[in-house]
Amino acid sequence: MAQPPGAVLFDLDGTLVDSAPDLARAANRVLADHGRPPVAYERLRQVVSKGGRAMLAVSFPDFSDAEREPLLPVFLRYYGEALAVDSLLFDGVDELLAALDARGIRWGIVTNKPEGLARGVVEGFGWRQRCAVLVGGDTLPTRKPDPAPLFHACDRLGIEAATALYVGDDLRDVQAARAAGMPCVAALWGYREDGDDPHRWQADHVAARATDVLALLP
Ligand SMILES: O=C(O)COP(=O)(O)O
Numbered sequence: 233m234a235q236p237p238g239a240v241l242f243d244l245d246g247t248l249v250d251s252a253p254d255l256a257r258a259a260n261r262v263l264a265d266h267g268r269p270p271v272a273y274e275r276l277r278q279v280v281s282k283g284g285r286a287m288l289a290v291s292f293p294d295f296s297d298a299e300r301e302p303l304l305p306v307f308l309r310y311y312g313e314a315l316a317v318d319s320l321l322f323d324g325v326d327e328l329l330a331a332l333d334a335r336g337i338r339w340g341i342v343t344n345k346p347e348g349l350a351r352g353v354v355e356g357f358g359w360r361q362r363c364a365v366l367v368g369g370d371t372l373p374t375r376k377p378d379p380a381p382l383f384h385a386c387d388r389l390g391i392e393a394a395t396a397l398y399v400g401d402d403l404r405d406v407q408a409a410r411a412a413g414m415p416c417v418a419a420l421w422g423y424r425e426d427g428d429d430p431h432r433w434q435a436d437h438v439a440a441r442a443t444d445v446l447a448l449l450p
């Protein structure tokens with residue numbers, strides 16, 4: 233980048249926060265309600281960035297989409313009851329956010345997680361004052377890979393999408409950024425299923441560690 237970005241926007245799950253432990257616990261509670269044993273943590277972890285429906289598909293593979301749909305609000309309620317208990321920041325995230333703050337570069341979050349739950353996570357990590365904008369999966373009628381949430385975040389910050397930088401760990405994050413004309417970074421430290429290859433997503437950059445994002449800034 234020739235100029236410092238107008239803002240750095242982040243995906244939440246799998247990019248800033250390793251929320252898999254709390255989300256897996258919620259999925260396993262839904263399974264227990266149905267008298268089923270827990271699903272292997274590593275399997276649930278792989279699909280966290282694909283959302284709650286993907287976690288329920290892994291947990292209830294024998295259910296149809298229509299049968300799984302009523303489980304989603306239960307899963308989200310369980311998660312909301314304990315959403316920043318075992319979740320941790322990924323390595324280097326603290327340092328990256330502190331460096332952005334120190335340089336006066338605003339940062340925010342554009343996630344597909346429902347906004348109310350995302351706010352709970354932001355509160356849990358003490359970011360309320362620092363996070364300049366938060367857009368959730370239900371803030372607008374559409375969500376990533378639609379670019380609208382990224383445009384909405386930029387509108388709220390009063391910047392053009394092309395001047396921001398988006399960092400995310402899933403293909404739909406890169407698709408949303410590309411559709412918004414926003415430079416983007418594929419985060420290799422996040423959640424992936426076998427066969428997901430971030431190097432093929434056509435992101436502008438691929439970063440192995442959160443602190444590598446700093447090297448992209450002038
Ligand atoms: O809850 C989801 O759908 C995944 O959340 P993310 O967009 O922050 O990865």
Ligand SMILES: [Mg+2]
Pocket residue numbers: 243244245246247280281400401402422
């Ligand atoms: Mg993610």
